[in-house]
Amino acid sequence: MRRASALPKPPAGQPLAEIHVWQTLRTLFPYLWQYRWRVTAALLCLVAAKLANVAVPLVFKDMIDGFSGQLLALPVSFLALYGALRFGNSLFTELREILFARVTQRAIRQVALEVFRHLHALSLRFHLERQTGGISRDLERGTRSISSLISYTLYSILPTLIEIALVLGILFVQYDAGFVLITALSLTAYVVFTVKVSNWRIAIRRAVNENDSAANTRAVDSLLNYETVKYFNNEAWEARRYDEQLLQLEDASTRSQTSLAFLNLGQQAIIALGVTAMMWRAAQGVVDGTMTIGDLVLVNAFLIQLYMPLNFLGIVYREIRQALTDIERMFGLLKQHREIADAADALDLPAERRMAIEFAAVDFAYEANRSILHAVDFTVPAGHTVAVVGHSGAGKSTLSRLLYRFYDVSGGSIRINGHDLRQLTQHSLRAAIGIVPQDTVLFNDTIRYNIRYGRPDASDEEVVAAARAASLDAFIAALPEGYDTRVGERGLKLSGGEKQRVAIARALLKNPPILIFDEATSALDSATERAIQGQLELAARGRTTLIIAHRLSTVMNADSILVMDGGRIVERGTHAALLAANGAYARMWTLQQRENDATTEPPANGVVG
Known part of the structure; x- marks a missing residue:
């Protein structure tokens, strides 16, 4: 079955190509680095938030040890510091969000606008071969994935890496190397397993996306040609074709879900082994007298802080890879060759x-x-x-x-x-040049908007004059909403003659020499032809x-x-x-x-x- 999409696919039987991670990131980086001071300030807030977060278990340890020595004493200073650190973590985290929000949204806006302009700059050949549903879905997913990529890297991966480095350093300085070794081995096993399985799942996820785009394209094409479907009584045929694509989407989505369950199960097994080993070693240290109850609480708190974000590493890694895939696909539209381009020395x-x-x-x-x-x-x-x-x-x-x-x-x-x-x-x-084509396609907007499209800066008086010159004013005057009447998808609420008159008015408003x-x-x-022929001859004078x-x-x-x-x-x-x-x-x-x-x-x- 033919797959519908905006970009070419590998021939049947060939594996899907690996995404070009660094090339995609290099393409995206300049859009973000325009706001380098905001990026730098956000990263400083990120580090400050992690320092505060890591300091919380240390204060909590001292509080526990203080209670152990003097049961009736209330360590007010520790409680105040504990509360301040908790608030500081939240404060710097939200400041990071505030600083980086503009960077993310501006990058999305600029990339979307550049792709949109490039699509309009591509040749007619590309657009005759395009499938609108697939392109719109690629653009939508690509822009949305920029936000996802930034969110997951800046708010999940990078903070986790900083926290891991800080925790390993504290464990190495305050305790023996065994704690560092167990933590490092657990984290390494977790990351390697997650990356391997997630890479294996990429082809499955891509198949889901391809079938999703194909199903969307079929639905859009069918709905755009609603009248044709009705003319030939082919609702059941269209439903079958759509269902065939949905069936492929269902199979791909099922494989994606079952493979995700396998990934989650393996991750939880690694976490359980790592936590058990760390707590066994810490408990043994308390029994031996080399560690206090506060140390046991500290190690447990560190493990919870590390493994909670790692719990979502599989999801985060998958979403980052998927975001990179979607962004690369959108940037692939930017790489589409402009068959017709202005010469370097082109003149007006x-x-x-x-x-x-x-x-x-x-x-x-x-x-x-x-x-x-x-x-x-x-x-x-x-x-x-x-x-x-x-x-x-x-x-x-x-x-x-x-x-x-x-x-x-x-x-x-x-x-x-x-x-x-x-x-x-x-x-x-x-x-x-102005043109009155055979098949006038109008925007799903008002008559006024469609006439003014010939010259968007024209005044209302000029729009009315163009409509009068095209003998359209009497028809518009008879409409309840007049010039604000919406013409429907592709102008289908108007008759053929009315659409042609709108096209004539639009061309007259442009007022071109050709x-x-x-x-x-x-x-x-x-x-109708005789009536419009007179307007065409007048327009040509x-x-x-x-x-x-x-x-x-x-x-x-x-x-x-x-x-x-x-x-x-x-x-x-x-x-x-x-x-x-x-x-x-x-x-x-x-x-x-x-x-x-x-x-x-x-x-x-x-x-x-």
């Missing part, structure tokens, strides 16, 4: 109202073995309208994608006012316009018409000249006229409806 396209477009012997192929365009050569003079027509698959829509520089040409060049697109910044290029109409009316009925169309009736008034077939221009001229030539265009025209006549011809029995 000069802002002019009159712009000419030139396709000079353009060749293009999406893949090496899939050629689309062959020596396409034409010019759209400034202020003129050129239409490109042809059958489906002729390569018409590819022209608009190349003009927007979603892809680079394989051969030849495309120029605007003499500037090769590859030598221009993408931002300045796309700022000069307009592209890419099959802008092909999905509409004839009456005074602008350099490229019309990509299938219906020839929509391009009759173009200054020039290009006929494409198999990725080549086979005819060019005005509507009248092409009809007179009696070639491919004339045949298409005749065929479409017959189709129109057939759809309007009354039934043979004279009964309508």
